Amino acid sequence: MCGIVGLLVKNPKMRANIGELMLPMLIGMTERGPDSAGLAVFGAAVGADERKFSLYTGELDFNWQKLSHDFLTHLGSKVINFAQKANHAVLTTHLEPETVKIWLKEHYPQVHLLAIGQLMDIYKDVGTPAEVAARYDFSQLSGSHLVGHTRMATESAITPAHAHPFTAGQDWCLVHNGSLSNAPSLRRKLQHEGICFETDNDTEAACRFLEWRMREGDDLKTALEHGFEELDGFYTLLMGTKDQLALVRDPFACKPAVVAVHDDYVAIASEFRSLAHLPDIKNAKVFEPSPKEMYVWKV
Amino acid sequence: MSDTPNKIPQTEPHQSATFDKLTNSQIRRAAATGIYDIRGGGAKRKLPHFDDLLFLGASMSRYPLEGYREKCGTDVVLGTRFAKKPIHLKTPVTIAGMSFGALSAPAKEALGRGASAVGTSTTTGDGGMTPEERGQSKTLVYQYLPSRYGMNPDDLRKADAIELVVGQGAKPGGGGMLLGQKISARVAKMRCLPEGIDQRSACRHPDWTGPDDLEIKIAEIREITDWEKPIYVKIGATRPYFDVALAVKAGADVIVLDGMQGGTAATQEVFIEHVGIPILAAIRPAVQSLQDLGMHRKVQLIVSGGIRNGADVAKALALGADAVAIGTAALIALGDNDPELEAEYNKLGTTAGAYDDWHEGRDPAGITTQDPELMKRLDPVKAGHRLANYLTVMTMEAQVIARACGKSHLHNLEPEDLVALTIEASAMAKVPLAGTNWIPGESKF
Amino acid sequence: MESLKYDLAKIPLREVNQFLHSDASLLNGKHIEINNPNGAHNIAVGLKSEAIVTIHGHAGYYAAGMNQIADVTIEGSVGSGVAENMMSGRVHVKGFASNAAGATANGGLLVIDGDAGLRCGISLKGADIVVGGSVGSFSAFMAQAGNMVILGDAGEGLGDSIYEARLFVRGKVISLGADCEVKTMSLEDRKILVDLLERSGHGDVSPESFTLYGSARTLYHFNVAKSGAY
Numbered sequence: 026m027c028g029i030v031g032l033l034v035k036n037p038k039m040r041a042n043i044g045e046l047m048l049p050m051l052i053g054m055t056e057r058g059p060d061s062a063g064l065a066v067f068g069a070a071v072g073a074d075e076r077k078f079s080l081y082t083g084e085l086d087f088n089w090q091k092l093s094h095d096f097l098t099h100l101g102s103k104v105i106n107f108a109q110k111a112n113h114a115v116l117t118t119h120l121e122p123e124t125v126k127i128w129l130k131e132h133y134p135q136v137h138l139l140a141i142g143q144l145m146d147i148y149k150d151v152g153t154p155a156e157v158a159a160r161y162d163f164s165q166l167s168g169s170h171l172v173g174h175t176r177m178a179t180e181s182a183i184t185p186a187h188a189h190p191f192t193a194g195q196d197w198c199l200v201h202n203g204s205l206s207n208a209p210s211l212r213r214k215l216q217h218e219g220i221c222f223e224t225d226n227d228t229e230a231a232c233r234f235l236e237w238r239m240r241e242g243d244d245l246k247t248a249l250e251h252g253f254e255e256l257d258g259f260y261t262l263l264m265g266t267k268d269q270l271a272l273v274r275d276p277f278a279c280k281p282a283v284v285a286v287h288d289d290y291v292a293i294a295s296e297f298r299s300l301a302h303l304p305d306i307k308n309a310k311v312f313e314p315s316p317k318e319m320y321v322w323k324v
Numbered sequence: 325m326s327d328t329p330n331k332i333p334q335t336e337p338h339q340s341a342t343f344d345k346l347t348n349s350q351i352r353r354a355a356a357t358g359i360y361d362i363r364g365g366g367a368k369r370k371l372p373h374f375d376d377l378l379f380l381g382a383s384m385s386r387y388p389l390e391g392y393r394e395k396c397g398t399d400v401v402l403g404t405r406f407a408k409k410p411i412h413l414k415t416p417v418t419i420a421g422m423s424f425g426a427l428s429a430p431a432k433e434a435l436g437r438g439a440s441a442v443g444t445s446t447t448t449g450d451g452g453m454t455p456e457e458r459g460q461s462k463t464l465v466y467q468y469l470p471s472r473y474g475m476n477p478d479d480l481r482k483a484d485a486i487e488l489v490v491g492q493g494a495k496p497g498g499g500g501m502l503l504g505q506k507i508s509a510r511v512a513k514m515r516c517l518p519e520g521i522d523q524r525s526a527c528r529h530p531d532w533t534g535p536d537d538l539e540i541k542i543a544e545i546r547e548i549t550d551w552e553k554p555i556y557v558k559i560g561a562t563r564p565y566f567d568v569a570l571a572v573k574a575g576a577d578v579i580v581l582d583g584m585q586g587g588t589a590a591t592q593e594v595f596i597e598h599v600g601i602p603i604l605a606a607i608r609p610a611v612q613s614l615q616d617l618g619m620h621r622k623v624q625l626i627v628s629g630g631i632r633n634g635a636d637v638a639k640a641l642a643l644g645a646d647a648v649a650i651g652t653a654a655l656i657a658l659g660d661n662d663p664e665l666e667a668e669y670n671k672l673g674t675t676a677g678a679y680d681d682w683h684e685g686r687d688p689a690g691i692t693t694q695d696p697e698l699m700k701r702l703d704p705v706k707a708g709h710r711l712a713n714y715l716t717v718m719t720m721e722a723q724v725i726a727r728a729c730g731k732s733h734l735h736n737l738e739p740e741d742l743v744a745l746t747i748e749a750s751a752m753a754k755v756p757l758a759g760t761n762w763i764p765g766e767s768k769f
Numbered sequence: 770m771e772s773l774k775y776d777l778a779k780i781p782l783r784e785v786n787q788f789l790h791s792d793a794s795l796l797n798g799k800h801i802e803i804n805n806p807n808g809a810h811n812i813a814v815g816l817k818s819e820a821i822v823t824i825h826g827h828a829g830y831y832a833a834g835m836n837q838i839a840d841v842t843i844e845g846s847v848g849s850g851v852a853e854n855m856m857s858g859r860v861h862v863k864g865f866a867s868n869a870a871g872a873t874a875n876g877g878l879l880v881i882d883g884d885a886g887l888r889c890g891i892s893l894k895g896a897d898i899v900v901g902g903s904v905g906s907f908s909a910f911m912a913q914a915g916n917m918v919i920l921g922d923a924g925e926g927l928g929d930s931i932y933e934a935r936l937f938v939r940g941k942v943i944s945l946g947a948d949c950e951v952k953t954m955s956l957e958d959r960k961i962l963v964d965l966l967e968r969s970g971h972g973d974v975s976p977e978s979f980t981l982y983g984s985a986r987t988l989y990h991f992n993v994a995k996s997g998a999y
Binding site for chain 2: 782783786787790810811814815817829830831834835837849850853854856868869872873875888891892894895910911913914930932933988989990991
């Protein structure tokens, strides 16, 4: 099972510290999710014709410099920015996403593309939340909003790829607490529709389902309404997009969620424990979201 | 000369294997009543089971131990992970959870007497703890079920261990069931229900769902009992690899794994026969899960579902279990389905060995009934003796086998002491087909 | 009246709970304050004395779980299963309660000033629950005995498979569960309601503004005609 956290910082002065604010939230969810952790942070936007690529490798002593160098040599395009920490890097470039994807697959199959976005970076790996946070320096992150997750694997393996967040398209991600009971059938149906899967994780099935609906023209709300009909099982879903956080609970609402709305921020977590240390939490409006309703908070 | 017209040979009357007599009678019953068939017991159809495994006794390369003089230990400690007071048993054969309500008070008392005489534990069921059982049972495991019938903190503190029931082998995913005939005044009071009604039951716990919340629930029970007692988590065998891992992560001290042969007081026939997997198929994945987490022997594994004799005990332990639990077998030892009562079984439309309509509460043996007249037939002292004898025999049988394999303790039995007679058993138990090195799925033929 | 103070930011919960499990003679009549709960789970579980406990802040799951005799007040909100399986005594939540509030409670009084989440009073076994706000869906599911007083609304499936518990609801009920129906309030019922309103600080609320719901008792015996309800 799992723990989820979400944070949207309304107060621009606090955005530089989003990582610091979030860290105790994530660590607070360690018991719910000791196997792996991840988060998606929405920070400063790169130029309209630029994109950020979050990259991950299982090789701990990977030669990132070589990758950066090869990028220039093979593709003839300079890397605009390259931020690397441990086995993770964020690469910014003008190049078309498809071009980058193909190049990575061909030349660096050991590097996984976690996300593409103008604002969004994704980090995820196996280890306790504290280990993952230290590995990638989560406390130093800045941005307007983020979505985080701690994982206790139920039926699929513990690998970095199986960790959340999952992403569908650019600047869009999802985390999940619960267990879908019809994930394999959903996967088969979506594969038939041409959607590709990376893992057998039931959360990915939910993510790709929404990806499919949005591809078919649904807005997020309509996509989720379809979800109520087709997704079976228990789920609290938290999604992050360019400018908003969205939260929804299934009709049975067995998996928990708590929200704190404050003038400076909106915070979401599986348990109140993770919100208890936020600044001035005493004056936040704390409530539980109702089942089957979509809650949206905009930056 | 051709045969005369009157003597044309007929073919033998041929019953269908698909539409056999049992199936046809089930269809007729459904057509007559419009409601599913409810019965007690576990899966009755033939399943891959321990009988399909054999031990490789000592020969030239292995040496046996002498009976009597050369000791073969049978003791087991349960709950070493977190509990201040783990449980020490003299034999690895324990008595599984069966409710007061499903069983009569004398039956519960007999189970307590028999188990205590040989130094093992009994378990309460879906109805709470009776003073008789707590009085008679030296070591008592208290079940914590979705229904919470009779659950209270005083009994929690009186228990020697607490067994949090997620499911059972007969009906993984189902709740308890007790029909009106057995909701006597006493049962009704304990369960807080109106007398004589049919008890409907929840299949999920009311205040937690999922291993992440189970972790918090286990912590609550530990806090209430000041961390003294081992916490067991019982699961019906379905996805044992994942379930065991999650139970460990949620903080269990002991895991109880119940295969589809495990009995129930009452549930739908289709549930018993078609949901859940045989215990033989469940043990290795469960043990593998513990091993992968480095928790084998640190979180103990009790298996149940069709354990009948010392050979079954030895095989379960050889495959990696720390102990076993018996339910159906214990009832038979007490006197359930005894051929001496054949005339009475016939009156009920059945025969000794086949009687399973326990929910009707008319058990001639006085075991699965609440009828005061029928209950009188069961002498708890005598029945307790019978159970003690049976438990002793099971333990001794396991020792005989272990000694023959050169083991000075039952726990030293291992998978390599076993071979399989069938391909299914070989694949499930992950031991080679007898006379070969082949384990389907694991090694090349 | 002096009170004993415990700060959960400094002292482990186990120590606090262990103290709260001391012999009743040491705790009877004592005021105990617990500060900085910060959503911790299992605070003040398994009490069995005439202690008066106040939790200053929000508690997590199972606050005052399996309470006996004691008086516990949470000056904030609580997570799932507050006062679950309570046997007696009184638990008062000043904020809101999450799911399964008062689950399987056998006796005593649970008062929630705000809303309660889904499955409030699930499998109730004789306790009384008074909710100042509304309750979520599937509340009083399989409620066997006891009384629930809801001043606000109820969600879907109220009292599904209910046995003999009484549900007094002042607001709207989105939908009733299987075998739950409107009942005529007898004088006896009314007395119970008045008493509970009094004891929960709602003595000014008129009992006439409530509707009583209870079991239709058509599922008490397995019945082919009702097979859809199973």
